[in-house]
Structures are given as structure tokens and as C-alpha cells.
Amino acid sequence: MLTPKHNDSLQAVQAGLIVSHRRSLMRLMLVLATLALSGFALLNLATGRFLLGFVELLAASAIAYSLVRFRQAKKLQLWTFGLLIPLFLIISLSIVVPDATTTSFVWVMIMPVLSYLLLGRLKGFLLAAPFMVLCGFYYVFFRFEATHGLNSIIALVNPVLCGLLILVFMHVYEHSRARAYDMLIRLAATDPLTGLDNRGRFQQRLNQCIAEATRRKDSFALVLLDIDHFKRVNDTYGHDAGDEALRYLSERLLKRLRSTDIVARLGGEEFAVILKDVDASTARQLTEELRLALDESHLSYQSHDIHLTATFGVALWPQDAQLPNQLYQVADRRLYTGKHLGRNRTIDNDDVIIAADEPMTGSSAL
Numbered sequence: 001m002l003t004p005k006h007n008d009s010l011q012a013v014q015a016g017l018i019v020s021h022r023r024s025l026m027r028l029m030l031v032l033a034t035l036a037l038s039g040f041a042l043l044n045l046a047t048g049r050f051l052l053g054f055v056e057l058l059a060a061s062a063i064a065y066s067l068v069r070f071r072q073a074k075k076l077q078l079w080t081f082g083l084l085i086p087l088f089l090i091i092s093l094s095i096v097v098p099d100a101t102t103t104s105f106v107w108v109m110i111m112p113v114l115s116y117l118l119l120g121r122l123k124g125f126l127l128a129a130p131f132m133v134l135c136g137f138y139y140v141f142f143r144f145e146a147t148h149g150l151n152s153i154i155a156l157v158n159p160v161l162c163g164l165l166i167l168v169f170m171h172v173y174e175h176s177r178a179r180a181y182d183m184l185i186r187l188a189a190t191d192p193l194t195g196l197d198n199r200g201r202f203q204q205r206l207n208q209c210i211a212e213a214t215r216r217k218d219s220f221a222l223v224l225l226d227i228d229h230f231k232r233v234n235d236t237y238g239h240d241a242g243d244e245a246l247r248y249l250s251e252r253l254l255k256r257l258r259s260t261d262i263v264a265r266l267g268g269e270e271f272a273v274i275l276k277d278v279d280a281s282t283a284r285q286l287t288e289e290l291r292l293a294l295d296e297s298h299l300s301y302q303s304h305d306i307h308l309t310a311t312f313g314v315a316l317w318p319q320d321a322q323l324p325n326q327l328y329q330v331a332d333r334r335l336y337t338g339k340h341l342g343r344n345r346t347i348d349n350d351d352v353i354i355a356a357d358e359p360m361t362g363s364s365a366l
Helices: 005-044 050-072 076-096 102-119 121-143 150-188 199-216 230-237 239-256 280-295 324-340
Strands: 221-228 262-267 272-275 299-301 304-307 310-317
Touching: 005 102, 005 310, 050 230, 076 102, 102 121, 102 150, 102 262, 102 324, 121 150, 121 221, 121 230, 121 304, 199 230, 199 262, 199 272, 199 299, 221 239, 221 280, 230 239, 230 280, 230 299, 230 304, 239 262, 239 299, 239 304, 262 280, 272 280, 280 310, 310 324
Parallel strands: none
Antiparallel strands: 221 272, 221 310, 262 272, 299 304
16 A cells, blocks of 8 residues: 555655656657758748748747757746647647648647647647637638538638547546556555565665755664564465465554554565654664564454564664665674664664574565
8 A cells, every 4th residue: 555655755756767867758759850850941031931941940940949958948847838839839829820831730730739739638638729729710610611511611621620530539648647657656666565665766765865965964764674573474374364464564563663664575584764854762662663563463364363464674874874774784794783783672782792592684685
């Protein structure tokens, strides 16, 4: 189950990918628009349509200049509106000039394609629809030469229906694409069993936390935890019970954590938590609350009450380490210290003597 904080995080990732995708489309559109307008400008100047030719030549020069400046643009949406609106005005002008060719109307059909691809469903519709309606009215009442009979009706319906179908198609396509894109982002960033962040996404968020804490001069805690004797649960009750135990632990963690904290499943029975804006004392208190909440409850599975516990290793940034891998290694070492000392405990410092005959080993770092 995804919580609002996980949804916000995934939406931020999706927004970043969409911006990158639209930047690539915009660059391609600028190149093609420059070439097309330059070509039409030369043709119109050669055939005596000087007004339209000079406007297109001026627009092609402006778009070519925009292509150079676009690489450094930060407000992509404003740039998109600033480029599409003049382009659509030029297309409209190519229709209304007195000596325009009858086939110039076909360029109206590209309006919804560009608008939806570069602005999305809502803003794309709000930009493309008014231009298409105005151009359609002008074509019907001022350019269309009506004749008697069925052919006249067909000639009128063809472009109008084609434009409407393209608009509807782009609306449906963009809606389906956005849903599929959102689903792919979620699948790539979340654990399918628990709905929590997966290892790759958690690594990104850990790096982000370090960057934010560096700017704000705050501290945070990285907590690693393992379910104690998880293999015994699988062997005794079956793998379905093991999956239920993982989901149960996820729900307990989400229930006890604050809205600003981050939780992820790293793999197997290993989980990770980031406690933001805490000192050593607060980090230990919050971690102990998590441990006790799990220890004092039972998982009801079929007719069984399964008692689950977990061992926690805590590392504080920047006191224990400043780099993400080093911070993970500190928390991992303390987690395995807790396992050697009997499990179901929290270890948040290295002042513990390992009471074990065999050397301690930990899992690999992130």
C-alpha cells in the first residue's frame, strides 16, 4: 500500500522524466519547424506571397535562435507556450491570407499533436481546441466553396471530421500514455509485495536526504532492520505466511513512522528507514518504539498467531559517516552486532562487545 508521501515522491520522479522527455520533443520540433518555415518562406516569396513569406522567414529565424537558447531554459512550459502560440498563429495566417492555397488548411491537423505531446492532456486541449475551432469556422464560412449535391457535403465533412477525430485520438492517447507511464514508474521504484520503495529508489532518496541535510545543516538517522528467524516462519508456515509477514511488518512501520520519514524494503527480510531531523537520542527512541510495537503484537495467519521480532541497526548522519555507502555500512555492522547479541534489540553505537565465537559478517553495501 502506497502512502501519500510515497505518491509524492513517485510523482516528483515522474515529473522529472516527463520534463526530460518533453525537452527532447521540443528540440526536435524546433529543428523541424525551422526547416519547414524556411522552406515555405522561400516558396511564398518566390510565388509573390510576400507578407506570408516574410512572416515565415522571421518566425524561422526566431525559432532557430530559440533552439540555441532553449538548452539553458528552466521554465519549459512557458517556453512551450511561447513557441506554440506564434507557430499556431502563423498556421492560421497561412489560411486567412487572400491568396492562400486551399491545401494550407491541412496544417491545422498538427496543432493537437504538438499541443498534447508537449503540454499534456489538459493544457494541450486548452491550447489546440480554440485554434482549431476558429480555423474551422473560417474555413467553413469564408473558404469553402459550396456546390450542389452530396459531393459538397462530403467535401465539407472530410476536414472537419478529420480534425475532430485527431483531437479525440490525441486526448485518448495522452490519457492512456500518462496512465501507462505512471504505472511503469511505480513498478520501477517500488517493491511489488509491500508497495514500499525498492533498493534502487531508496538509494536515490538516501542521496537526496544527504544533499538536503547538508544544505540545512540537519542530521538524520539511517535504520536497517531484519526480521528475526524469518526462515523459520517460511519453513514452519509456508512461503505465503512469509509474504504476509513482510506485508505485516511494512504496515506496522508505516503506522508508527512520521509523515516525513522514509521506509523501503531492500530485499528479502531486510528493510531500511530514514528518520529525518533527529539527533542520536530521538533516533534511538523512535527506533525502540518501532521495535516494541512489533514485539508486542502478533500476526494472525489462518489459525496461527505468529510472533515477529526484528533487530535494528542505527547510524546517524553526519556523526557516524558522511557518504551514503559508509553510512549504510555503519548501520549494517550494528544490525549484525544486534543479531550476534541475541536479536530483537536496537544497536546505535559501536561501544558493544561482540559476544560470539565466530567472526561477524554483514551484507553488502548499497
